[in-house]
Each structure stands twice: as structure tokens, then as C-alpha cells.
Amino acid sequence: MPLMEGRELLQLYAAPTGPTQALRGVDVTVLGGRISAITGPSGSGKSTLLAVLALRERPAGGELRHRGRLVSGLTRRQLQVLRRREIGWVAQRPTHSLFPQLDARGQIEQMARFRGVRCDADATLAEVELTDQAGVRPAVLSGGEQQRLAVAAAGVGAPALLVADEPTAELDDDSAALVLRLLRARADQGSAVVLATHDARAIDAADTVLRLRHGVLSGAHDAGQDRTATIDGLGRIQLPEEALPLFPDGRVIVTVTDGHVELHRP
Numbered sequence: 001m002p003l004m005e006g007r008e009l010l011q012l013y014a015a016p017t018g019p020t021q022a023l024r025g026v027d028v029t030v031l032g033g034r035i036s037a038i039t040g041p042s043g044s045g046k047s048t049l050l051a052v053l054a055l056r057e058r059p060a061g062g063e064l065r066h067r068g069r070l071v072s073g074l075t076r077r078q079l080q081v082l083r084r085r086e087i088g089w090v091a092q093r094p095t096h097s098l099f100p101q102l103d104a105r106g107q108i109e110q111m112a113r114f115r116g117v118r119c120d121a122d123a124t125l126a127e128v129e130l131t132d133q134a135g136v137r138p139a140v141l142s143g144g145e146q147q148r149l150a151v152a153a154a155g156v157g158a159p160a161l162l163v164a165d166e167p168t169a170e171l172d173d174d175s176a177a178l179v180l181r182l183l184r185a186r187a188d189q190g191s192a193v194v195l196a197t198h199d200a201r202a203i204d205a206a207d208t209v210l211r212l213r214h215g216v217l218s219g220a221h222d223a224g225q226d227r228t229a230t231i232d233g234l235g236r237i238q239l240p241e242e243a244l245p246l247f248p249d250g251r252v253i254v255t256v257t258d259g260h261v262e263l264h265r266p
């Protein structure tokens, strides 16, 4: 069963010119053990979809299920418990998901208490190369260190859902690699990891890529699906679904030239 399943999700925000439709009927399925990247232009609804999936905002319409159970039937208290125990959240500005008064080790320990899990704070900090910063508060850390700490803290105990908004956008390659490695490690432990990102490094690291445009899902594919397809023992290949309308009568002219195969409508 999927961890989260959204059908026809709708989200509206008040704006001076009338309501903005940030999500306009999005279907999405989130599975444990996978990294899903949500991409799309600025304003396309990525952060909104993350907030809805992370149970931080109630959708204005549509159906959202958590482990098959309708989220709209949960009380505020039940939602709060779910968020604390099961959902890791990394805000677009990492300091927004850190406790300002706690040092780096304290962030990890506090998160472990929230989740009711045991966690080796020093080992967790070592995963993102913050061993030397264990006693330092967020305000004193660099932007890259804050981001690495926020991701490490959100991932404590491999929560069922780990959501991060642009977690690598401001990072150099070394820090981005540490963050992506930690996210992969949590996915391998069972977390469903969902990112909003423009960053090719994060998109490459994802198992599934969802593309949003104007609050609508304009495409989704599993990593590599657009690059490789299987040719079976009889030489048959399955075309991607979006190619099928090009050949409405189910017939195709195949030409092989210069190492390329081309398909044309008869």
C-alpha cells in the first residue's frame, strides 16, 4: 500500500486578484524506499504539493490518503502526532526547520525524542561531516552546514515520509553529494523521500521524477525509463504511453538508418 496517495488534489490561496489555484487536480502516489523529485518552473506548485503531502496544509479539494486512510477524517491532534512521529520536513530555508537555541547535536537528540527513537547523534552528524560542529548553534553555521544539519535532523529514525524543499539548491557539489547520500540512505531504510527541486544533481539521484506546470502534473517517469526500454526475445518494444497517440491506427513505418531507428505514421 502506498504511504501517501493523492487524487485530484486542489489547493487555493487568497490573492488580491482572486484565489490562486496552486494545485489544480494533482494525482500522486508516494512509496516508501524511493526518492521522488518534483520539478517544475517557479510558482508551479512544488512547495504547495510538499506541504500538502507532509500534512502541513489541508488541501482545498481532492482526496488524500495516508496508509489508505483518508486524511480529511483525522483530527488536528492526530495530524500533529503523525507529523511529529512519521514526517521529516526540511524547509526551503533550512533554519526554519531547526531549533535556534539548540546546537547541532541537540537538534538530532531532540528529533529522536520527538520520534520516540534511539539515535547515535555523533554518527548522524558524521554522515553529513558535521562532527566538528556538534556544539554549534544554527545561526553560527554556514548555509551549507545548516542545510546538511536540517536534512540529517529531519531524517532521524528514517521517518516514513521525508520531505525536503530544494535541499541542494544552494550547495556546492561536495555538500550536495552528502545531502543526497543521506537521503538515499534513509530511502534504503524505508523512508519515502520527496524533494522539490530544480537541481539536476537531485533529479539525477531520484527514482521517480514528477513534473508540475501551473499546478497540474504534466509528466512523471521513473529514472532511466526515458533512456532505456526493454526489447523482448521476439524483438518487441513497448512504446511510452505518450507516444501512442502518434499512431492512432496502431500501424507504423520503421526505418533503420545510420544506427538509428525511426518510427513514422504510415
Ligand SMILES: Nc1ncnc2c1ncn2[C@@H]1O[C@H](COP(=O)(O)OP(=O)(O)OP(=O)(O)O)[C@@H](O)[C@H]1O
Pocket: 013, 014, 015, 020, 021, 022, 040, 041, 042, 043, 044, 045, 046, 047, 048, 049, 196
Ligand atoms: N501562502 C500563500 N499565499 C498565497 N499564495 C501562495 C501561497 N503559497 C503559494 N502561493 C502561490 O501558489 C502558487 C504555487 O506556489 P509554490 O510556492 O507552491 O510554487 P513552487 O513551484 O514551489 O515555486 P518556487 O520554485 O518558486 O518555490 C504560486 O502562484 C504562489 O504565488
